[in-house]
Amino acid sequence: MPPRFGPPIGPPAPYPKLYRRAEGRILAGTAAGIAEHLQIPVIFVRVTFAALLVPAGLGAILYAVFWAILDVDPADRARGKGSRNLGQLFAFMGGAVVLAVVLAIVGVSGPYLLFWFLGVVGVGGVVIWRRADDGLRERWAAITPRNPWLAMMLARDRTATTVRLVGGGLLVLVGLIGFLAATGELSAIRDGLLFGAALLVGVGVVGAPWLAKIVTDLGNERRERIRSQERAEIAAIVHDQVLHTLALIQRSSDDPREVARLARGQERELRNWLYKPTASPTERIAAALEAAAAEVEDTYAVAVDAVVVGDCDVDERLLPLVLAAREALVNAGKHAKVPTVSLYAEVEPEQVSVFVRDRGAGFDLDTVDGDRHGVRGSILGRMKRHGGKAEIRSSPGDGTEVRLTMQRGAVS
């Protein structure tokens, strides 16, 4: 965010866009949306639509066109109110009855009829072309740039698509035929229409296998693309890490410790990549302890068997625990002179315990020099300062175990 001087200036008020409203709707929310846009009571809009029914049902056409063109308010949809309900169905049935009655009374003739049929054609076309959201249409266009309708048929929810295609197509067809009939052109082009229909059927019969092939090819191609993306990702891992590590192992083949260290590190990387959901070591305690174990493995060429039960966020109480555990691991890696160290941590509702254990050289705690900062300062002192407990059990030749406990804060 850029620095601000003076009184804050908000972003310019967005130009209010016309939406259909899901809230307070009777039919499709068109009237409610228009009313809100014009900032007038919705009843005026509804009365206007109703009044416009009188000139040959013009109101219904207008309503349908608005409905087809306008989107549901995204805010409403976000609140989960965009879906249809039974009340709407009854409203539609009522509306249809009213429309039929009005049309029966006023009659439809002449140029109005043309409007009707053109309106029907338009609504049909829009129904086919508008499917819920623009994102979907762009996806179709991206799948097959040259025939988006083909992609449309392949899209996920086929039932809805079919209903829309058939319904929209019927509307267009009815509207066109009606328009032609009203203008008196129908008889003139009937032969042409028949010819056209026959041609369409013929082309359909010839082209069906080809179309089917395209559809399968398209599916295959998509699967293949996903597969090759996965392969590329695996290849990147193998190339960047595994091959690199193998090369390093060959170069240091005379140093078994180094070879073990490299192999161990690579194994850890692969394991993490294959099995574990990644969590940030700065946030979660399991990830933090495992990161500490990994660091010690890499630095001191020992294997740390880390087992963590449960998990929680790292807060200012638990951070010292992680650091003390890391120090205990470092001590084990440096002084124990054994190939493996065990780390066990358990997150319980009230406390977190960490145990670091090795079966190595061990030492006599009383004889540790005062300048050995690691044990006294970084483990015992640190845990004490932050209200935790630390206990070290060790004897020469019998290994060492460091036990750390920290109470958890009030929040879990």
Place this chain on the structure above:
Amino acid sequence: MTEQTEPVPARPRVFLVDDHGMFRAGVRAELGPTVDVVGEAGTVAEAVAAIALHVPDVVLLDVHMPDGGGRAVLEAVRQTHPQVRFLALSVSDAAEDVIGLIRAGARGYVTKTISATELADAVRRVADGDAVFSPRLAGFVLDAFAQRDNTPVRDPELDLLTNREREVLRLLARGYAYKEIASELFISVKTVETHVSSVLRKLQMSNRYELSRWAVDRRLV
């Protein structure tokens, strides 16, 4: 789970199932001095046939193999030879693999990085009818049986761990050997083994959601 108490020969007869020949050779060399390796197989079909032929005490079973993996071998053999015991051995220590194999009937699970002496110990223990838990498996079990407020407990006998079992598992997860656990808790090694076996039974029989979830993830119910 039926406890077999028939006498077991001093040197357990072991069969190796793993699709990596190099790994089989390595295990054979490592275990050679302490057990009798009676045979080995690299595929599921071979393994099922050869195990039926040799009837070994313990089968060392790789989890990940073509044609259904260790699980397929386990199921085929258990129908005809329930006395054969399985110790799963794998590079993967993902929870769903571990729990899945145990619930299918394996009596233990160790990772392939285990040392030769520890592996020999584990084989002997499984041959004796006891269970073998790696530290990580112990951690998984603690995790799966953790007390959660919303967990329904249908059968307390199977769905809950006793405090003692919990303590034993914690020490296992901390890297303690059975002997060390025994002296830490002032109980006998035999008692430790009993506790671990009883945890294994719960792990196999319990219907806790956490267990079936791991199994379902790999379609292993």
